[in-house]
Amino acid sequence: MTQTTTPPGTPVIELRNVSKTFGEVRSLSGVDFAVYPGEIVGLLGDNGAGKSTLVKTVMGFHAPDPGGEIWFNGERIDDWSVARARDLGIETIYQERALCEKQPIWRNMFMGREPRTKWGLLDVARMRSESARLMSDHMGFTSAAVHPDNVVATMSGGEKQGVAITRALYFDANLVILDEPTVGLSLTETKKTLDFVSGIKTAGKSAIFIDHNIFHVYPVVDRLYVLDRGKVAGIYQKSEISMDDLIERLYHVARTGSLN
Template structure:
């Protein structure tokens, strides 16, 4: 599992942070430019433990760039800082972020659709016997347990040997999310997970999103559709033209009020 793969320094950072309540991830004064184009400007952003944070914004608002900074794909411009469990992260990279338990579930789901569920669940992280051989029986058994306990599949017709292509869009998202949680993800990034899904599949996917928090983990939920994001998040960030246009606790703002503010931001670029 991921925790066992952490370097000594990283383990010390996590242990030191365990006694406090520092955010899982925090960005301070993060900007990002590509040549003359400034995609992010002075962003402050954080995700607390056991928190689902929504990230809303139109195309070009900076959502993708912000998430790629969190993932380690982009480094902030000078002056920007990244903290993980309260410790400043230097040398931030995709490998470092993943070693600390940051996993991304893409809208394409990154699944091998012609392969069975158990192969997808352990893709790239296969369980092995003491002789170094693939432990197929253990991977099938673990997949069956995860499907029952975390994905809610109780029918005998749904089996770890089922090919992923036969599953619905929501069920495929469930495989991807469950895989991330099994490998000890601290923070799951959900990149428009409901795109192209039917109403019933969207409901199932949102239930899987709720299961992330129930498992004691955190998530960033990126989407254009406020009607999907609002019901499952604790806080929402609204981005506009590379800046944070608003941060809201869901418990303190109704969906109607939030929609009004989003319309205003889209027209003016400000909340005032």
């Protein structure tokens, strides 16, 4: 396995010696994985490599097998669960985007976390004004034609991803998990989505970017993990490896299951 230079500081999330077994199938085997503050980490691997199991472990859906540990900001967490991960600021943006297409942008931005007035009513004016500010400051929408009352279904795929990412950052996500966010998007929409992903780093937050398309992952990440058959086959600092070299190593892993 090729090991990259370790970033300084304490990881936001760290998995130590994590394995996960389902019946007789071992989906993860002794995985060490970490994401540092302000870092975007790419997660690559063929189907069946263990990417989904690893990410679902980070999200709290799966508890590690005995012997595995999960650490958050330097503290070992024993009661790991979806609720615990959410409380600690881990937000997931799925490829289907998890937006209500028939609702306006402002509804989607605050869904499930709506502010209320002192009388206990929904503070619609605040949600609309905050959505307008977020759309301008974080999503780059300056046209008067794009308004918080626009229905999400009228937006492009890239713009929808922007709503989901901006929503996560607004609610102080420490770690954003992006599950194949460019699937089904056009070239223009993909570029817009990748710009939004870069904005996560600009905001000082961290992200895990899972995708099959290395041409989408490579430009926006700082480090890359390559998984193969439940194990970490390689870790690379982007500055230490070119895209062409990385592609060759991925081909080699797919053929042999090893980087040696």
